[in-house]
Amino acid sequence: MPMATCPFCETEAEWPNDIIAVYTKRVVEVRPFNVKIVTSGVLELGAYTDPATGFVSMMRLVDATYG
Amino acid sequence: MKTIFSTTSLALILAAGGAAAQDIPQANDAWFTAGQEAIQAIIDRETNTGRAKNVILLVADGNGVGTNYATRLYAGQQQGKLGEEHVLPYEEPGYHSALVKTYNINAQTPDSAPTAGAMNTGVKQRFNLINLGGDAIHDDCATVAGNELTTFAEIVTGMDKSVGVISTARLTHATPAGVYAKTANRNWEDEVPEGCTAQKDIASQLIDQMQAGVVDLAMGGGRRYFAGTEVTLDEGGKGHRPDGANLIEAATGMGAQYAWNTETFNGLNLDGSAPVLALFNDSHMEYEADRAEEDEPSLAEMTKAAIEYLSNNENGYYLEIEAGRVDHANHAGNAKRTMIDGMAFADAVAMADELTDDADTLIIVTADHEHSIAFNGYCGRGTPIEGLCYDVAKTGEMHSDDLVLADDGKPYTVVGYLNGAGSVLTKGEGENDYSGSRPELTQEEATDIDYVQQALIPKSSESHSGEDVAVYAKGPWAHLFDGTIEQNVIFHVMNHAVTAE
Numbered sequence: 001m002p003m004a005t006c007p008f009c010e011t012e013a014e015w016p017n018d019i020i021a022v023y024t025k026r027v028v029e030v031r032p033f034n035v036k037i038v039t040s041g042v043l044e045l046g047a048y049t050d051p052a053t054g055f056v057s058m059m060r061l062v063d064a065t066y067g
Numbered sequence: 068m069k070t071i072f073s074t075t076s077l078a079l080i081l082a083a084g085g086a087a088a089q090d091i092p093q094a095n096d097a098w099f100t101a102g103q104e105a106i107q108a109i110i111d112r113e114t115n116t117g118r119a120k121n122v123i124l125l126v127a128d129g130n131g132v133g134t135n136y137a138t139r140l141y142a143g144q145q146q147g148k149l150g151e152e153h154v155l156p157y158e159e160p161g162y163h164s165a166l167v168k169t170y171n172i173n174a175q176t177p178d179s180a181p182t183a184g185a186m187n188t189g190v191k192q193r194f195n196l197i198n199l200g201g202d203a204i205h206d207d208c209a210t211v212a213g214n215e216l217t218t219f220a221e222i223v224t225g226m227d228k229s230v231g232v233i234s235t236a237r238l239t240h241a242t243p244a245g246v247y248a249k250t251a252n253r254n255w256e257d258e259v260p261e262g263c264t265a266q267k268d269i270a271s272q273l274i275d276q277m278q279a280g281v282v283d284l285a286m287g288g289g290r291r292y293f294a295g296t297e298v299t300l301d302e303g304g305k306g307h308r309p310d311g312a313n314l315i316e317a318a319t320g321m322g323a324q325y326a327w328n329t330e331t332f333n334g335l336n337l338d339g340s341a342p343v344l345a346l347f348n349d350s351h352m353e354y355e356a357d358r359a360e361e362d363e364p365s366l367a368e369m370t371k372a373a374i375e376y377l378s379n380n381e382n383g384y385y386l387e388i389e390a391g392r393v394d395h396a397n398h399a400g401n402a403k404r405t406m407i408d409g410m411a412f413a414d415a416v417a418m419a420d421e422l423t424d425d426a427d428t429l430i431i432v433t434a435d436h437e438h439s440i441a442f443n444g445y446c447g448r449g450t451p452i453e454g455l456c457y458d459v460a461k462t463g464e465m466h467s468d469d470l471v472l473a474d475d476g477k478p479y480t481v482v483g484y485l486n487g488a489g490s491v492l493t494k495g496e497g498e499n500d501y502s503g504s505r506p507e508l509t510q511e512e513a514t515d516i517d518y519v520q521q522a523l524i525p526k527s528s529e530s531h532s533g534e535d536v537a538v539y540a541k542g543p544w545a546h547l548f549d550g551t552i553e554q555n556v557i558f559h560v561m562n563h564a565v566t567a568e
């Protein structure tokens with residue numbers, strides 16, 4: 001489900017609890033947020049901190065491609 | 068105007084009318100007899116002009132007439148009915164009703180802060196403010212002093228009644244805050260701007276009102292606004308308060324009981340001797356569709372506990388109950404979660420009605436505002452309200468198996484939104500180059516719990532609308548709800564009911 005918050009109801013965006021980090025094989029070409037994309041890759045489980053962004057994920061898709 | 072009638076012609080008209088009702092061919096049709104029974108139920112409705120000992124105000128946030136229609140059909144279809152004929156608990160003939168105009172002083176399209184304030188103080192308020200008079204300005208702390216309004220909770224506390232507030236949203240969110248807070252900005256949930264001393268943040272105001280003996284019971288979400296950023300909370304999250312204050316400890320320190328999950332909720336002492344603070348989630352409580360029974364109680368379970376607790380006061384109580392996430396699922400353009408939270412709200416209404424006596428308890432069921440939700444046609448009876456529109460069948464009642472197709476040759480869902488994340492327009496190369504076509508859609512995709520309805524105007528969050536909501540009521544003075552009223556009139560019915568001689 002695309003993230004949507006009430007601009008007058010929320011002091012800040014809520015972090016969704018059904019999110020998964022996706023690391024793509026190639027540089028991502030930006031698509032509008034309301035366009036569905038299907039992605040596939042290798043599922044990795046366990047804590048991992050991205051050295052470049054500091055983003056912590058417990059589960060992620062790596063080497064991903066999308067269409 | 069010519070009003071002279073001969074008595075003979077009047078008698079003839081009456082006689083003809085009487086004969087027609089008995090002899091007309093549809094007289095034995097089930098719809099006809101059901102219609103007769105319906106007016107008899109209205110005739111039999113009692114007008115209660117006694118004094119209300121208790122007042123329960125149930126608000127489903129964002130549940131306007133359209134959203135409520137969706138929930139009615141969904142609830143009926145979950146029971147195996149076609150859906151359209153279903154009657155929600157507060158749509159029973161025992162309830163009086165009216166339409167409500169929800170706009171704010173300066174907003175055609177309302178937000179939940181001034182709407183909750185209107186119901187709790189008797190006057191319309193300004194967009195994004197809570198319980199401050201019309202001279203106060205949004206986000207301006209300097210306009211707070213002198214503009215604070217007296218709340219219904221404060222009035223009934225003066226009558227030695229107890230006060231409770233329940234929400235599936237954060238307790239510091241607009242609708243529950245309407246019971247106890249006065250703020251120039253609804254977003255000052257756990258901090259106020261530097262130099263602002265005329266008011267405290269909303270969470271602090273709740274604890275102050277508990278200490279002052281105004282609020283006796285508060286259950287909902289929003290735990291992180293009650294503890295500092297260094298505090299690790301019950302479920303592992305962090306507090307959010309920049310001032311570092313631990314308001315949960317402050318509450319328990321003054322004798323309040325604290326619950327944070329279903330187990331501790333079940334362990335609460337409900338004999339009314341110690342105040343209750345329950346914070347079941349760091350932010351909002353879960354959508355009903357995602358709620359695990361062992362994690363959080365349902366809205367109906369919280370309602371039951373609150374009524375049991377508050378009933379210990381022989382002088383009565385005021386309880387506001389909010390289904391806060393009907394609004395959030397609408398904002399997400401996700402009709403299915405909207406309807407499931409709407410059903411949980413209906414269960415809470417039924418629970419409140421079951422546990423109270425119509426003779427001394429005024430129950431009011433309403434919403435604060437509607438959304439930009441809309442409904443497509445022409446669908447046959449029993450079309451799944453959360454799914455694609457099926458065609459009308461020539462015989463019988465049930466829809467045909469053919470999906471109705473739009474001029475683009477594609478099916479569409481019954482529920483749509485005028486704006487939102489489900490917009491069929493997507494951004495192209497240019498700055499304002501939005502265009503699009505509707506995606507293909509199967510019934511399986513459309514009825515998925517995460518499906519986001521198609522919308523027209525692209526917006527990351529679907530908006531409220533200014534359309535009317537309904538109010539339903541039973542108990543003392545409930546019959547005052549009639550016609551089309553301003554939202555602040557709801558307060559006046561409550562106030563009249565608790566003071567009637």
Ligand SMILES: [Zn+2]
Nearest residue numbers: 006009394531
């Ligand atoms: Zn909202």
